[in-house]
Amino acid sequence: MNTDFINLTTENLASEHLCCIIRSKKPHPGVEAKRQWLAERLKEGHVFRKLNVKGCVFIEYAPLETAWVPIIGNNYYYVYCLWVTGGPKGNGYGRALMEYCLADAKEKAKSGICMLGAKKQKSWLSDQSFAKKFGFEVVDTTDNGYELLALSFDGTTPEFAPNAKKLEVENKELTIYYDMQCPYICQSIENVKQYCEVNDVPVSLIQVDTLQKAKELPCVFNNWAAFYKGKFETVNLLLDVNYLKRILKK
The missing domain is CATH 3.40.30 (Glutaredoxin)
Structure with a gap:
């Protein structure tokens, strides 16, 4: 397994491939909009870690307090996306990325990690069955089948904002x-x-x-x-x- 992973920083953001499956050689409006969005988020502790290839192998997470989601909680990380697709799939990259997030959270004395899921796996949400192998559990639900999954280190749990x-x-x-x-x-x-x-x-x-x-x-x-x-x-x-x-x- 290739272990050459890198994290995006304000210094390398402009030049790095953003790991999506958009394959445009010309500047792509969506990719450039993402760069602009990330330029501010990285200052807030947002993490984008990827395999150092032009492929789709990455994890993206942020402190819950500054994550752009209607979820509330103290001292958690929120995982926006964990995605491995194409040729790299099946080589342990997903596990390596999740383990990095877990280690990062523990090193920073976080209370845990959470992510959006659903009773039935939804498109454009990270694989919740994969997350549950690491101990993630459902800690809150909505009436239409969406779930908040969390891995707590200290017994506390986040929740969906009432709105x-x-x-x-x-x-x-x-x-x-x-x-x-x-x-x-x-x-x-x-x-x-x-x-x-x-x-x-x-x-x-x-x-x-x-x-x-x-x-x-x-x-x-x-x-x-x-x-x-x-x-x-x-x-x-x-x-x-x-x-x-x-x-x-x-």
Whole structure:
């Protein structure tokens, strides 16, 4: 197994590959938006650790207090994403990345680590069955099947903010909250815009551009959340035509 891992820093951020499966040789708007977002987050203790190759092998986590999610707790890390795909999969990289996060948390005397999951594995969420092998347990739930998984070192647990369990908004049209944490978001926003323009579908696209806005969201959130007819639908940011049609038929 290749053990050449590196962490992104403010010094190397501009030149490093961001480990996503976007393969554009030209500057990509989503990747560059991600760089800008990370430039501020790294100062807050955000960690992006990756295999030093142009592949998709990385973990991304942050102190829960500054993580852009409506989850509350003291002295925890929040894992946004742990992703290994393609040729590197099956070689122990996922375990190595999770073990690094665990060691980092213990070295910094954290109370534990948490992540977003669901009763049934959802697209665009890290593999919760993998996390449970390390001792992660469900510590909070929402009425629509999302779960907060946590590995506690001291018996304390985080929880969803009360507003995250609301799962409703007043706006009845297609409504999407998003931030720039993932390189795919720009592409997904453009896809939604195009579909809605062609099909005359009203849509509200709301950028979550501050920590406060993220903490106050009316639903679970990892970087994206869609509502329709006032009801929360999904955190799946890859809203292709078929997915959109299914939501809009409701």
